[in-house]
Amino acid sequence: MPELPEVETVRLGLNEVALNQPIVGGEVLLDRTIAYPNSDQFISSLKGLSIAQWHRYGKYLLGQLDPIGWLGVHLRMTGKLLWMKQSEPLSKHTRVRLFFEGDRELRFDDQRTFGQMWHVVGEADPKTIITGLQRLGHEPFSDEFSDLYFYEQLKNRKRPIKNALLDQALVAGIGNIYADEALFLTGIHPETLCTELSIEQTSQLRKNVIRVLKDSIAARGTTFSDFRDVSGVNGNYGGMAWVYGREGDRCRTCETVIERLKLAGRSAHFCSTCQPCKSSADHNLQRIRKK
Secondary structure: OOOHHHHHHHHHHHHHHOOOOOEEEEEEOOHHHEEEOOHHHHHHHHOOOEEEEEEEEOOEEEEEEEOOOEEEEEOOOOEEEEEEEOOOOOOOOEEEEEEEOOOEEEEEEEOOOOOEEEEEOOOOOHHHHOHHHHHOOEOOOOOOOOHHHHHHHHOOOOOEHHHHHOOOOOEOOOOHHHHHHHHHHHOOOOOOEHHHOOHHHHHHHHHHHHHHHHHHHHOOOEOOOOOOOOOOOOOEHHHHOOOOOOOOOEOOOOOOEOEEEEEOOEEEEEOOOOOOOOOHHHHHHHHHHHO
């Protein structure tokens, strides 16, 4: 699933090419992609409007419409927004097309079909229509995502820190990739319980969450399978990842073999030397793994 850096890469790309151009038409090729209002009304209600600016909140994209309204997009697992010529052949995974003047279109491709689009009409608050926005925590780059906030949110959670980082109500936009990367840089094992972390550790983890997100945005995101930017180009962060997707490879810091485990159905990649287990139970588990 595209995470914050991938969605931010798409936002930046859209703001370069797709602003202040009236929507002149389009078509919906898969009805269930349109979450609101419905597939029949979606295109007609957007005609004549233009996108003044693209914003991002967590993994959601919000196009601010001119003169009024919002275009919401969630890429989910495999969604891609592509800025291309209308004359280019359609992919079998194309779900929605928005037409602009000059033979240009914004094309939503989505292989797994979990992605969604919304047109928030008029002065309505996007959160009243795109209800997932109501459940999001603070943005990682916001002032509200402070050391104290992060520690207070974690200190009473009796769950592994890796699982907590994936909770979008704690911090918006982090997924598997950047949770693994931030934990590695902080030297915290993914199975460490939140209640075992000191305020110094959570402070450093917060800084490393921001660091890996910024590093990935600079590399235009991560592509392991499906992600592309608006021009169809792969992201480059995967080639510089510390642990994610590198099971069986050597740690870039200490040469220990990178391991992978499952936590609540999600993968966690780590280096057992750079991220030692802390609790006695974890120490026993680590010794068993090393035999």
